[in-house]
Amino acid sequence: MYGAKDIESRTGRARQPAALSDAALKRLFLWPTLGLLIAFNLFPLLYSLYLSFTDYSAISSRAPQWIGLQNYRDILNDGQLWIYFRNTGKYVVLSVAFETLVGFGMALLLRRKFFGSGIITTLILIPMMCSPVVVGLFWKMMYNPGYGIFNYLLGFPAGRGPDWLSSPKLALWAVVIVDVWMWAPYVMLLCLAGLSAIPDYLYEAAEIDRAGPLYTFWRITLPQVAPLLLIAVLFRTIEAFKTFDLVMGLTGGGPGDTTELVAVDLYRLAFLGQFNTGKSSALAYIVLVIITGVSNIYVRYLNKLKEG
Amino acid sequence: MADVTLQSITKRFGKITALDDVSFSIHDGEFFVLLGPSGAGKTTTLRVIAGLEHQDAGTVTFDGTSAESLTTPERDVAFVFQQYSLYPTMSVYDNLAFPLRAPGRRIAEDEIKRRVGEAAEKLRINHLLERKTARLSGGEMQRVSIGRAIVRDPRIFLMDEPLSNLDFKLREALRVELKHLQKTRASTTLFVTHDQIEALTMADRIGVLDHGRVVQIGTPYDIYDRPATTFVAQLVGSPRINLLGAARAEGSVRVPDSPIAFSLNGLSGALPREFTLGVRPEDVQPQPDGPFAGTVALIEPLGVETLVYIKAGAQTLVSTVPGMSRLQIGNEVRFGIARERLHYFGVDGVRVGAR
Numbered sequence: 001m002y003g004a005k006d007i008e009s010r011t012g013r014a015r016q017p018a019a020l021s022d023a024a025l026k027r028l029f030l031w032p033t034l035g036l037l038i039a040f041n042l043f044p045l046l047y048s049l050y051l052s053f054t055d056y057s058a059i060s061s062r063a064p065q066w067i068g069l070q071n072y073r074d075i076l077n078d079g080q081l082w083i084y085f086r087n088t089g090k091y092v093v094l095s096v097a098f099e100t101l102v103g104f105g106m107a108l109l110l111r112r113k114f115f116g117s118g119i120i121t122t123l124i125l126i127p128m129m130c131s132p133v134v135v136g137l138f139w140k141m142m143y144n145p146g147y148g149i150f151n152y153l154l155g156f157p158a159g160r161g162p163d164w165l166s167s168p169k170l171a172l173w174a175v176v177i178v179d180v181w182m183w184a185p186y187v188m189l190l191c192l193a194g195l196s197a198i199p200d201y202l203y204e205a206a207e208i209d210r211a212g213p214l215y216t217f218w219r220i221t222l223p224q225v226a227p228l229l230l231i232a233v234l235f236r237t238i239e240a241f242k243t244f245d246l247v248m249g250l251t252g253g254g255p256g257d258t259t260e261l262v263a264v265d266l267y268r269l270a271f272l273g274q275f276n277t278g279k280s281s282a283l284a285y286i287v288l289v290i291i292t293g294v295s296n297i298y299v300r301y302l303n304k305l306k307e308g
Numbered sequence: 309m310a311d312v313t314l315q316s317i318t319k320r321f322g323k324i325t326a327l328d329d330v331s332f333s334i335h336d337g338e339f340f341v342l343l344g345p346s347g348a349g350k351t352t353t354l355r356v357i358a359g360l361e362h363q364d365a366g367t368v369t370f371d372g373t374s375a376e377s378l379t380t381p382e383r384d385v386a387f388v389f390q391q392y393s394l395y396p397t398m399s400v401y402d403n404l405a406f407p408l409r410a411p412g413r414r415i416a417e418d419e420i421k422r423r424v425g426e427a428a429e430k431l432r433i434n435h436l437l438e439r440k441t442a443r444l445s446g447g448e449m450q451r452v453s454i455g456r457a458i459v460r461d462p463r464i465f466l467m468d469e470p471l472s473n474l475d476f477k478l479r480e481a482l483r484v485e486l487k488h489l490q491k492t493r494a495s496t497t498l499f500v501t502h503d504q505i506e507a508l509t510m511a512d513r514i515g516v517l518d519h520g521r522v523v524q525i526g527t528p529y530d531i532y533d534r535p536a537t538t539f540v541a542q543l544v545g546s547p548r549i550n551l552l553g554a555a556r557a558e559g560s561v562r563v564p565d566s567p568i569a570f571s572l573n574g575l576s577g578a579l580p581r582e583f584t585l586g587v588r589p590e591d592v593q594p595q596p597d598g599p600f601a602g603t604v605a606l607i608e609p610l611g612v613e614t615l616v617y618i619k620a621g622a623q624t625l626v627s628t629v630p631g632m633s634r635l636q637i638g639n640e641v642r643f644g645i646a647r648e649r650l651h652y653f654g655v656d657g658v659r660v661g662a663r
Contacts, residue, residue, distance in 0.1 A: 201389060201391060201393045202393060202396075204360050204380075204387075204393070205387070205389065205393040205394075206395075207360070207380040207381060208358060208380060208381075208385065208386065208387040208407075209406050209407035209410055209456070210381040210384070210407060210410045211381075211406070211407075211410040212411050215411050219395070219398075219406070220397075223397035224397065
């Protein structure tokens with residue numbers, strides 16, 4: 001008995017002596033990928049872990065000096081950073097919550113096909129495809145209290161509306177609004193996929209069983225969409241936690257430090273002033289641990305949903 | 309439970325007419341079976357009664373009042389779907405409790421528990437109550453689906469080929485259970501099937517549907533013994549009825565190209581010159597002194613009975629002989645036909661009012 005592999009290798013060897021063997025081909029594909037991964041992911045990950053325990057600046061010629069947990073101690077004792085964390089938490093909760101509500105709502109409206117529903121769906125998806133920096137700049141103009149269209153649409157007479165980006169109370173909300181505008185379509189897209197997978201006969205069965213629309217929504221629609229909705233929420237949470245570009249484009253962290261998110265501060269720490277590489281590595285690791293922790297909670301819940 | 313009447317229901321899907329002037333009524337407590345090949349409009353009929361589909365013409369009435377303005381929930385019917393339609397995220401218990409928990413019902417949780425338990429007991433699925441529906445076999449799913457219908461007291465049970473996705477053994481078992489359930493509860497049931505055996509065994513009355521039209525309505529005896537058309541005659545009965553082209557000449561009947569011929573003593577003159585003769589296989593019997601001669605073309609022993617294909621002239625007739633037959637292929641046989649049980653159909657396929 002010959003296996004398929006035997007025959008392959010025999011004919012291969014007989015007819016094309018110069019051809020690459022399967023094993024060689026495998027190596028050819030594998031090594032460059034592995035090399036890139038090690039060079040650009042694994043090495044920086046480990047090196048920054050090492051740096052987080054040192055006093056080091058990327059622009060100084062001094063070699064990293066081991067200082068143990070000092071960087072972490074500094075960060076966790078820094079009252080200012082705790083404010084940034086609180087800002088970030090508030091920002092993440094608000095934007096993810098509104099994105100979920102708006103996105104799911106739009107998905108419910110667009111699930112039934114009607115005239116023009118295809119083009120409307122496409123138009124809604126456009127914000128998602130824009131660069132966050134460009135979006136930030138555009139919205140900065142739209143928020144402008146003098147000539148911006150945002151206040152005009154809200155019905156304020158020219159020049160009388162609030163200055164969204166320089167009001168300490170409104171600035172974080174302004175960033176949240178832009179994030180929701182940009183990413184609610186993403187939640188909608190995933191929800192639409194989930195909704196279209198629900199078979200019609202379930203709704204017919206529910207109608208026969210005399211369930212009302214609200215009961216049907218809670219007992220059939222929501223549980224069926226839940227896994228995909230949760231994935232959308234997970235991705236958005238991770239992304240929102242790392243928000244940097246939008247804030248830089250809109251407020252630059254101001255007014256005061258009301259929109260200073262952790263990722264923004266991380267950037268300042270690492271690349272502005274004295275390039276505090278050691279401390280910023282430590283902060284990056286703290287963010288990594290938090291995001292990993294939150295993601296794990298989601299994933300565990302997701303698995304529980306899927307099992308059920 | 310209620311009387312349900314359909315009056316001249318017509319339903320079109322685009323250019324296709326699914327139901328064409330369908331009228332019949334189901335009496336309170338009756339087991340009514342709609343029988344027909346696929347595409348005959350059986351499922352559409354159920355969906356129109358349930359209000360899942362709206363008819364283009366005609367009316368559905370419950371106990372004499374029109375259901376026109378009633379929504380599906382208001383019609384209060386139970387539907388057992390062919391594809392089970394269980395709620396996938398819920399346990400068996402929650403599936404069964406779903407119709408009882410729907411808002412506006414206000415049934416106490418221990419009453420729900422009692423009724424779900426009762427239904428589960430009847431269908432022998434108590435051991436599955438905690439199980440998620442994805443982990444059930446086809447038979448178990450269909451039991452749950454039936455259970456979801458019987459936990460409440462609807463006006464009518466609508467069942468859309470509930471047994472057709474099950475294997476043979478299970479189908480037989482559930483058939484008996486369903487009939488028993490229907491009789492003990494005296495529930496009004498409209499059961500749809502393409503399987504003539506299900507129809508004959510379960511029905512109080514059968515309605516035969518073909519291309520969206522009602523062809524015949526009657527008891528299983530009517531349908532089998534007095535089929536209204538050749539279509540009904542062929543649909544019901546296994547093996548199929550023998551249909552032979554025949555001609556009448558001077559008081560006798562003759563089947564061309566075969567030795568089969570007999571006098572028409574006492575038969576009304578309503579018989580046309582050309583017609584189709586229907587002979588059920590059990591009415592063709594090999595007899596040593598039978599009036600006709602033929603040869604055995606094929607033998608199919610089934611245990612309880614044997615199918616004997618008798619070639620007589622250019623015609624081949626199927627005969628069912630009780631038990632295992634001793635006949636062999638190629639044997640010369642003489643056979644008789646039960647004259648009083650013959651069926652006569654005109655060239656258009658409609659039964660001639662004669663016996």
